[in-house]
Each structure stands twice: as C-alpha cells, then as structure tokens.
Amino acid sequence: MVGMSRETIKARVEALGQWFHNLDLDGVATAPDHFLHDYPNVKWRRFEHAIPADLTGKSVLDIGCNAGFYSLEMKRRGAGRVLGIDFDDRYLEQARFAAEVKGADIEFRKLSVYDVASLGERFDVVLFMGVLYHLRHPLLALDLIHDHVVGDLLVYQSMQRGSDAIAPVREDYGFFEDKHFDDPGYPKMHFIEGRYSGDPTNWWAPNAACSAAMLRSAGFEIVDHPESEIFVCRRVGGAGDGAVYPARPKPNGKNGHSNGDAR
Numbered sequence: 001m002v003g004m005s006r007e008t009i010k011a012r013v014e015a016l017g018q019w020f021h022n023l024d025l026d027g028v029a030t031a032p033d034h035f036l037h038d039y040p041n042v043k044w045r046r047f048e049h050a051i052p053a054d055l056t057g058k059s060v061l062d063i064g065c066n067a068g069f070y071s072l073e074m075k076r077r078g079a080g081r082v083l084g085i086d087f088d089d090r091y092l093e094q095a096r097f098a099a100e101v102k103g104a105d106i107e108f109r110k111l112s113v114y115d116v117a118s119l120g121e122r123f124d125v126v127l128f129m130g131v132l133y134h135l136r137h138p139l140l141a142l143d144l145i146h147d148h149v150v151g152d153l154l155v156y157q158s159m160q161r162g163s164d165a166i167a168p169v170r171e172d173y174g175f176f177e178d179k180h181f182d183d184p185g186y187p188k189m190h191f192i193e194g195r196y197s198g199d200p201t202n203w204w205a206p207n208a209a210c211s212a213a214m215l216r217s218a219g220f221e222i223v224d225h226p227e228s229e230i231f232v233c234r235r236v237g238g239a240g241d242g243a244v245y246p247a248r249p250k251p252n253g254k255n256g257h258s259n260g261d262a263r
C-alpha cells in the first residue's frame with residue numbers, strides 16, 4: 001500500500017508470524033535471521049539468468065508460493081497474470097501483505113498442489129520450488145502438474161541429498177545386473193520416516209539424478225540445469241495425455257499394469 005509507514009509495515013510483519021521468505025518490504029526485512037541466510041534471494045541469484053528476463057504477457061503459476069518471493073520476481077519481469085497457490089493460510093496472508101506493500105497485482109489462493117486440476121487452466125510458466133520433498137506423493141504431484149497446468153515451462157527445485165552426479169541410465173537392465181543401483185549418480189530418493197532438520201513434513205530427499213529422472217518420467221524435457229537443485233523444463237507430450245486422470249493408455253494399447261510402461 002502506497003504511503004504505509006515503516007512502523008506500520010514492521011508491526012504488520014510481526015503480527016503475521018514467522019516468515020520463511022526474507023523479503024525487503026520498504027526497508028523492513030521479514031526474516032532477517034533465516035537459517036539459510038538471505039533466503040530465497042541467495043538461491044534466486046544462482047539461477048535467475050536461466051529464467052526469461054522478459055515475461056511480458058505471460059501467465060505464471062507459483063505452486064507452494066509461501067510469502068510470494070518468486071511471484072513478486074515474476075511480476076517484476078513483466079508477467080501478466082500471476083497466481084500463487086499454497087495450502088497454508090498463514091503464508092498466504094504474508095504473501096497478500098507483501099504484494100500490497102509492493103503494489104503488485106498478484107492473486108493468491110488457497111489450493112493444494114494435488115488439486116491443480118481444479119484450476120482448469122494452463123500457465124506459460126509454472127514454478128514448483130521447494131515443495132516436492134514436503135509431499136508424501138511427489139510423483140503424483142509432478143504428473144498432475146504436467147497433465148493439468150504447465151503450458152510451456154516448469155521451473156523445479158527440490159532439497160536434494162546424495163550425489164549431484166547424473167549418471168547415464170540405460171532404458172533397461174537384465175535382472176541379474178545390479179551394480180548400477182550403487183552408482184552415486186543413479187536416481188535415488190531417500191525416504192524420511194521421522195523428521196529431518198526438525199521438520200516432520202520433510203518426507204523425501206532425492207539426489208539430483210532422481211529429480212531429473214522423475215521430471216523426465218512425468219513428461220518434461222530438461223532444457224537447463226543452472227545449479228544442482230534447479231531444473232528448467234519444457235513440457236513435452238500433447239494436451240490431455242494424462243498419466244493419472246484419466247489413466248494413460250499403455251504403449252500396447254491396453255490399460256492396466258504393464259512392465260513396458262515407462263511411467
């Protein structure tokens with residue numbers, strides 16, 4: 001809001017609880033003591049060159065938008081419609097306030113990634129940053145994102161653990177071949193039954209190869225990999241080729257289980 005005093009902004013920031021995004025709201029830092037330092041600014045600086053500098057007229061969906069850091073950056077690059085979704089009311093309130101202070105026309109809506117089909121709309125750019133490892137069903141989410149909301153580009157980020165190497169993987173291996181499973185660059189995802197870093201919503205930690213493999217498997221072509229955790233992808237495959245809703249016909253033309261189905 002134009003003309004809001006620094007004291008008013010500071011009071012509102014404090015009233016909105018603990019912030020995960022450190023935003024600069026007219027000189028008021030929302031999370032100055034973040035354990036990842038000036039986050040997500042430090043992350044953004046490592047891959048911003050890989051995102052189109054001019055998004056004039058483009059539509060953007062920011063899934064798991066939190067306090068809207070990336071939604072605001074997309075708007076700054078000229079995006080037309082920007083929709084941020086998150087299932088946490090507290091973060092959505094923070095995002096709405098931040099956009100108000102910045103005078104940015106961004107819509108924020110309460111919606112889970114599992115419900116993106118209900119949007120009934122594809123976006124030129126979809127951001128799926130920092131959410132996958134918080135989900136119990138990560139591949140389901142990627143399939144839904146592919147099949148229902150990505151029009152062109154997907155920008156993906158996940159917390160990753162294990163090797164950053166991405167080993168070449170053959171299409172098939174014989175039953176008695178098993179050495180490749182121990183290659184650090186083979187796709188692997190660690191399941192976290194308890195907590196990680198005190199957070200019970202950290203369910204998974206893929207390595208870089210696993211992020212890449214899941215993205216390919218969900219129907220994305222990786223066009224850039226500017227840093228270990230970031231993948232810029234293009235949606236491939238035609239509209240309505242849903243893996244999940246509706247079930248994708250198998251390559252042999254039948255539905256149902258088939259070892260020959262790459263998905």
Ligand SMILES: C[S@@+](CC[C@H](N)C(=O)[O-])C[C@H]1O[C@@H](n2cnc3c(N)ncnc32)[C@H](O)[C@@H]1O
Pocket residue numbers: 020040063064065066067069085086087088091111112113114128129130131134135157
């Ligand atoms: C680690 S933060 C990442 C925030 C931001 N995208 C970024 O990269 O900085 C994860 C966010 O995902 C949201 N989230 C977790 N599960 C979700 C779900 N099923 N649907 C929508 N948002 C979800 C959380 O509320 C939180 O805001």
